[in-house]
Amino acid sequence: MEKVKRLWTRQEFDIDSDYFKLIDSICLLFEQRPPLTDRCGIKVVWTALSVFHGFQYICYSIQLVRCAYKSPINMEELTSIGNLLVVLTVAVIRGLSLAYHRDNMLELKRYVNKKSCRRSDPDAFALRKRKYLKINRYAAWFYIVTTMNSFTWAFTTGLQEDIFKIPYLIDGLSGSTRKSINVFFSLLFVPWCYTVWYSPTQFITLLSILHTELTIIVGQFEGLFHKVIEKYAFDAYELNHMTKMQINRFWFNLDNEFKNALSHHIAFVRKLSLLRKVSNVNFFIFLCSSTLITTFNIFLFLVEPSLGRVPLLLMAIQYISETYLCCTMFNNLENENDRINYLVYARDWLNEVIKHRTYDRPYCASIFRNAIFLHQQVGSGLTIRAGGIFPLNLRTFTSMMKSVYSLLTLLLQSIEMKPNY
Numbered sequence: 111m112e113k114v115k116r117l118w119t120r121q122e123f124d125i126d127s128d129y130f131k132l133i134d135s136i137c138l139l140f141e142q143r144p145p146l147t148d149r150c151g152i153k154v155v156w157t158a159l160s161v162f163h164g165f166q167y168i169c170y171s172i173q174l175v176r177c178a179y180k181s182p183i184n185m186e187e188l189t190s191i192g193n194l195l196v197v198l199t200v201a202v203i204r205g206l207s208l209a210y211h212r213d214n215m216l217e218l219k220r221y222v223n224k225k226s227c228r229r230s231d232p233d234a235f236a237l238r239k240r241k242y243l244k245i246n247r248y249a250a251w252f253y254i255v256t257t258m259n260s261f262t263w264a265f266t267t268g269l270q271e272d273i274f275k276i277p278y279l280i281d282g283l284s285g286s287t288r289k290s291i292n293v294f295f296s297l298l299f300v301p302w303c304y305t306v307w308y309s310p311t312q313f314i315t316l317l318s319i320l321h322t323e324l325t326i327i328v329g330q331f332e333g334l335f336h337k338v339i340e341k342y343a344f345d346a347y348e349l350n351h352m353t354k355m356q357i358n359r360f361w362f363n364l365d366n367e368f369k370n371a372l373s374h375h376i377a378f379v380r381k382l383s384l385l386r387k388v389s390n391v392n393f394f395i396f397l398c399s400s401t402l403i404t405t406f407n408i409f410l411f412l413v414e415p416s417l418g419r420v421p422l423l424l425m426a427i428q429y430i431s432e433t434y435l436c437c438t439m440f441n442n443l444e445n446e447n448d449r450i451n452y453l454v455y456a457r458d459w460l461n462e463v464i465k466h467r468t469y470d471r472p473y474c475a476s477i478f479r480n481a482i483f484l485h486q487q488v489g490s491g492l493t494i495r496a497g498g499i500f501p502l503n504l505r506t507f508t509s510m511m512k513s514v515y516s517l518l519t520l521l522l523q524s525i526e527m528k529p530n531y
Contacts (some may be wrong), residue, residue, distance in 0.1 A: 113114060116147070123341055126393040127227060129319050130219050132246050133311055136253055140304040142202065159301060166298050167202075168196050168469075173273045186419075189410055191273045193425060199305060200399045204309040204392050206311050211388040215312070218388070219382045222319045227326050227374040234326045241322045245315055251309070260303040266431035268296040309392060317439040320378075320385070324446045327378055328453070330371040335453040338364065357483070361473035386494050393436070394497030401430040401510055406518045412522065433507055440502035443492050450488045454481045 119428055138145050139156050147153065177188045187362055228234035268274045269292060283284060353361065407422040493501045500506045 123242040124252060124299065125225060125235065125238075127242055129245060130223075130225055130315065133249050133315055136249070137304055137308050137311070137325055140205075140213075140301065140308050141209055142205040162298050163302065163305070164304075166295065167195075169197060169276050170198070170274075171296075172277045176277065177273060185410075187271075187273045189419075189422060190271070191408075192237075193407065193422065195275075196399065196403060198302060201302075201306040203311065203395055205305060207395070208309055208312065208388070208390040212389050214384040215316075218316060218384050220321075220379060221377075222316070222323055225323075226377070227323065228330055230327075234329070236324060237322060238245055241319060244316060249311065249333065252307075255309060257300065258305045260300040264296045264299050268299050271295065274299075290317060307398075310436075312434060313389070313392075314439065316442070317436070318386075319440065320382075321442050321446060324378060324443060327374045328449050330374065331453045332448055333363070334367055334371060351455060358473075361477075365476050368477050368480055372484055375484065375487065379476070379492070380490055382494075387530050389494050389502065394500070396436075397433065397496050397500055397506070400433050400519075401453075401513055404429050406520070407515050407522050408499070408514070409518055412518070413525070430511075433510060437502055437504050437507040440494060441504045444454055444503060447488055447492045451485065454488070485504040 138147070138152065139159055145152055146155055170191060174188070177184065177191055225234075225238060274296065275292055406424045407426040411419045411423045411426075432451045493503065495501050496506075500509075
């Protein structure tokens with residue numbers, strides 16, 4: 111426990127801490143491209159693991175074909191190996207998509223790790239520290255649990271069921287040799303759990319941090335809003351009794367602060383265009399596969415409810431949960447951005463002030479123009495579309511669940527069954 115405690119103490123946050131250090135270290139060997147490292151040993155291990163996983167995937171595919179052509183068909187075996195192959199295929203394709211956009215992902219990570227907005231502000235520091243510790247804590251526990259689950263599966267189902275073993279294993283081998291090969295083949299499944307969860311953990315972590323950075327940016331606008339509206343808009347007495355130099359200094363500082371906040375928001379919106387590129391194909395694949403897997407697994411469970419088919423239901427719940435979580439995080443980004451619309455209403459009051467001032471007009475006019483620009487930028491929204499079709503928000507999640515319901519109803523009616531409600 112002391113060693114674990116010392117290891118966790120090293121994870122203390124400072125302003126230059128890397129949000130992704132732990133997650134990237136865990137998943138270093140499970141990208142679909144060679145890892146970014148100069149250590150030859152790691153590259154050799156990655157290559158060997160890729161070859162073994164390719165071999166295992168081919169074996170599972172052969173077993174699926176054998177199950178499909180077996181007479182009579184064993185539905186339990188077919189659905190088990192079929193579900194596993196679909197999950198692995200989706201994980202590999204999403205991993206390839208992330209590998210293709212690796213440079214964009216690295217640029218996004220560099221952006222959030224810069225922590226440029228309100229870098230020296232104690233409130234922003236506290237917010238970032240909470241996020242950093244939360245991400246590392248959840249990632250550590252998640253991968254511990256998922257690794258234990260994978261080991262459990264490997265030494266039970268993976269080792270006992272013939273469909274998860276190497277097909278056509280040479281009969282001439284001795285029993286101990288065959289057993290050793292089967293144990294090794296079964297243990298190869300454990301690293302797959304990191305491949306399967308690579309894309310979700312990368313995206314969920316990135317979206318969570320982006321939301322924190324946007325909250326800090328919005329907080330900067332909020333501070334300006336309170337400075338202008340609460341202090342002067344409802345009671346202009348103090349402003350009216352300032353000297354010319356004081357008023358000029360007030361508008362000059364306000365203009366500079368507003369430009370600074372606006373520059374951070376512009377940078378955020380530009381970086382979000384990279385997220386659009388990365389998310390486009392990745393989440394299109396995920397949404398389509400999630401809809402089909404959820405529908406198919408729930409359908410099989412409803413047709414013949416049994417303990418043996420509970421894993422099908424659990425897999426459907428897993429995909430529903432991941433879809434809901436990702437759509438919620440994209441939705442939160444959009445909602446946080448929309449808060450700025452309320453904060454830029456101060457431009458209306460500033461426009462009225464301009465009519466009564468002459469010596470501070472350049473600063474007021476600059477603030478007003480920038481507020482108009484910000485309003486238009488916020489109005490454009492931060493919506494990201496999967497495949498250029500489905501907006502990633504809670505409305506899309508609701509539509510997906512309605513589609514699942516409709517498909518389930520259609521399938522159940524096709525076998526003259528009605529869902530029990």
